[in-house]
Amino acid sequence: MTYYLEVRNLSKRFGDFTALRDVSLDVVEGEFVCFLGPSGCGKTTLLRSIAGLDPQTSGTISQKGRDISALPPAQRDFGIVFQSYALFPNLSVTDNVGYGLVNRRQNKGAIAKRVAELLALVGLPDAGPKYPAQLSGGQQQRVALARALATSPGLLLLDEPLSALDARVRLRLRHEIKALQRTLGVTTIMVTHDQEEALTMADRIVVMNHGVIEQVGTPQEIYRRPATAFVADFVGSMNFMAGTLVAPDRVKVAGVDFACPPQEGLAPGQKVSLCIRPEDVRVRDLPANIANRVPVEVAELDFVGAFCRATLKAQAAADVAVTADFSSNLIRDLGVEIGTKLDIALPPDRLRVFA
Numbered sequence: 001m002t003y004y005l006e007v008r009n010l011s012k013r014f015g016d017f018t019a020l021r022d023v024s025l026d027v028v029e030g031e032f033v034c035f036l037g038p039s040g041c042g043k044t045t046l047l048r049s050i051a052g053l054d055p056q057t058s059g060t061i062s063q064k065g066r067d068i069s070a071l072p073p074a075q076r077d078f079g080i081v082f083q084s085y086a087l088f089p090n091l092s093v094t095d096n097v098g099y100g101l102v103n104r105r106q107n108k109g110a111i112a113k114r115v116a117e118l119l120a121l122v123g124l125p126d127a128g129p130k131y132p133a134q135l136s137g138g139q140q141q142r143v144a145l146a147r148a149l150a151t152s153p154g155l156l157l158l159d160e161p162l163s164a165l166d167a168r169v170r171l172r173l174r175h176e177i178k179a180l181q182r183t184l185g186v187t188t189i190m191v192t193h194d195q196e197e198a199l200t201m202a203d204r205i206v207v208m209n210h211g212v213i214e215q216v217g218t219p220q221e222i223y224r225r226p227a228t229a230f231v232a233d234f235v236g237s238m239n240f241m242a243g244t245l246v247a248p249d250r251v252k253v254a255g256v257d258f259a260c261p262p263q264e265g266l267a268p269g270q271k272v273s274l275c276i277r278p279e280d281v282r283v284r285d286l287p288a289n290i291a292n293r294v295p296v297e298v299a300e301l302d303f304v305g306a307f308c309r310a311t312l313k314a315q316a317a318a319d320v321a322v323t324a325d326f327s328s329n330l331i332r333d334l335g336v337e338i339g340t341k342l343d344i345a346l347p348p349d350r351l352r353v354f355a
């Protein structure tokens, strides 16, 4: 199978600093892919290599089966939107959006028609005569999006397009960009450090750390089956408990044995982290014979709005704690407060084990 975009063994060095280390990645046509990771992990560098703006040190990139590794940006087929809008301040919105079309020597009528179409597409049908300084940040970013789409590129590259916007505008644009991408079917890669943005917008997420890819998967896969401790920690909230693998499907934490999914590739005796998400800790209606029951005491209770996140200390080992989520109703029904003693259970199928 030929993928729309094939990145093979890509490395990028800046002097003696390695920003990308042997990165390989396939992108399917029409897909929305997010590069997600902490600051400095190399996601922008990877995006810029794909655009030809920061050519790779080694490795290859193909688009639609054509090797584009050595092509300058102008000869590659993409549109790009940067975090900082990057509109020409002295050009009207119409001229900003039509800029790439003028360069392609299209005739005036065709350009005007296309610009009107694009401005309607991004929800700014009347903004044409305005100048960038007369627009809000969100509006400028829509214009930047229209400009990036003007030449109908096969690939849309978005470099943290929402991070300079305030929270409300960011949420709205998230939905609008996703809807637009779906309508146009344009293959899209977006860089973000915001996990929620990646989880809500992406078809697949590429989680990066220190210049390498940690995991590629659908949002559900990344969240439910993180491949590494880094991914587990970076995406969503996760409890980490230090323990020892004592059998392929048992981890001992502070003297207590927990049943867990069978671990291949880890040897008994190995130090591991036993992990569970706060929302997966079972806090009520425990059957008598439930696995992984732990008597705990509520040590902290943080109101988070829709629910409370409790820090629960094991009664048998005060240095072992997990956080768990309680709905406000549950807090009331169970009469939970600081100091309350109760039993919780860690469902084995919800536990993850990392070396």
Ligand code: ATP
Pocket: 014, 017, 019, 037, 038, 039, 040, 041, 042, 043, 044, 045, 046, 193
């Ligand atoms: P951020 O979200 O902060 O932009 P990022 O994951 O996008 O992070 P990159 O911008 O790709 O990170 O940078 C990866 C690493 O490469 C960083 O450590 C950065 O300092 C380094 N780097 C990037 N560009 C250059 C450059 N032109 N010269 C030297 N080092 C660079």
